[in-house]
Amino acid sequence: MTAIAAPAAPNTTLTAADRCDRCGAQAFVRVVLASGDLLFCGHHARNYEEGLRAQALEWVDETATLNS
Ligand SMILES: [Zn+2]
Numbered sequence: 001m002t003a004i005a006a007p008a009a010p011n012t013t014l015t016a017a018d019r020c021d022r023c024g025a026q027a028f029v030r031v032v033l034a035s036g037d038l039l040f041c042g043h044h045a046r047n048y049e050e051g052l053r054a055q056a057l058e059w060v061d062e063t064a065t066l067n068s
Helices: 042-052 062-067
Strands: 029-033 036-040 057-061
Touching: 029 042, 036 042, 042 057
Parallel strands: none
Antiparallel strands: 029 036, 029 057
């Protein structure tokens, strides 16, 4: 198990300008990896969650805002 320094986490609320890296839809999930951030729509976040969760330093899921 590698110790990973907690990344500086500004309150990064996703906006309509943030787009899914896979399909270009509005992003609702930000995945922070050691190599950088990925943004996903709800659909692709679920698609990649199983594989990425283990590597993610941070998993910011704002899909709840879909319903508001
Ligand atoms: Zn997508």
